[in-house]
Amino acid sequence: MGEDRGWMEEHVLKGGDLLVYGRLAEEMEEIPQEVVWRELRAAAEKYLAGGEERTEGIHQAVDVTIEELVERDRRFGYPAPFCHKGCANCCHEVVYCTEEEARKIYEYCGETGIEIDRGKLERQLKYVETDERLDHTGVTRWNDQPEEDQGCVFLDEAGVCRIWKVRPLVCRAHLAEGTDKYCRPHNGAVDPRATGINYIELSYVLTAIFSIHRDSIKKTMGRLLLAL
Ligand code: SF4
Numbered sequence: 001m002g003e004d005r006g007w008m009e010e011h012v013l014k015g016g017d018l019l020v021y022g023r024l025a026e027e028m029e030e031i032p033q034e035v036v037w038r039e040l041r042a043a044a045e046k047y048l049a050g051g052e053e054r055t056e057g058i059h060q061a062v063d064v065t066i067e068e069l070v071e072r073d074r075r076f077g078y079p080a081p082f083c084h085k086g087c088a089n090c091c092h093e094v095v096y097c098t099e100e101e102a103r104k105i106y107e108y109c110g111e112t113g114i115e116i117d118r119g120k121l122e123r124q125l126k127y128v129e130t131d132e133r134l135d136h137t138g139v140t141r142w143n144d145q146p147e148e149d150q151g152c153v154f155l156d157e158a159g160v161c162r163i164w165k166v167r168p169l170v171c172r173a174h175l176a177e178g179t180d181k182y183c184r185p186h187n188g189a190v191d192p193r194a195t196g197i198n199y200i201e202l203s204y205v206l207t208a209i210f211s212i213h214r215d216s217i218k219k220t221m222g223r224l225l226l227a228l
């Protein structure tokens with residue numbers, strides 16, 4: 001076992017599996033394994049060194065990384081993501097976050113007077129299949145809910161995210177090209193017409209952080225907020 005993989009086993013995996021995110025899930029087998037473990041270790045080390053401010057730190061780092069990657073792609077003639085505040089078709093499915101992100105969101109709502117509709121969160125969770133640990137299995141009947149319950153609890157009446165400043169990593173890293181028309185999945189299934197922008201750089205970061213927070217990330221944002 002290489003040094004970086006050994007470090008990941010000791011400090012992140014601790015006997016568990018990687019929670020592989022995004023493009024890395026598709027390309028894991030094609031990338032030299034030493035590169036995969038080196039990049040994951042770099043992301044995990046940076047995050048773990050962030051102390052109490054690590055959630056804000058990683059949010060800022062991801063935002064900056066996206067700006068840099070978009071600028072790089074622009075120079076090569078590739079399109080920028082269509083995504084912007086108020087574009088919210090993707091905000092109609094299960095949302096994941098770490099327990100630290102959930103706490104930051106909860107505190108932000110308290111400070112800014114944003115009410116969290118706990119009843120809606122409870123109703124939404126009835127359409128999310130879980131295992132005996134209350135981890136989401138990946139199976140949902142999300143679109144069997146009444147239409148008014150399918151949107152994220154943080155969307156306002158105009159369809160704008162009310163917690164944009166503290167929104168979770170997944171909401172920052174989920175990017176689409178060209179249009180928002182096909183961004184709304186159906187019961188967890190992605191619309192085949194959707195064109196995602198999947199930066200491998202972000203895949204490493206989210207894979208490392210999801211794996212560090214394995215015990216909370218699959219609980220979903222709704223369940224984590226209801227526990228606070
Ligand atoms: S993923 Fe789609 S719906 Fe979400 S912000 Fe981007 S373009 Fe808009």
Ligand code: SF4
Nearest residue numbers: 091152154155161171
């Ligand atoms: S937290 Fe904001 S960006 Fe994320 S799904 Fe909810 S409304 Fe959309």
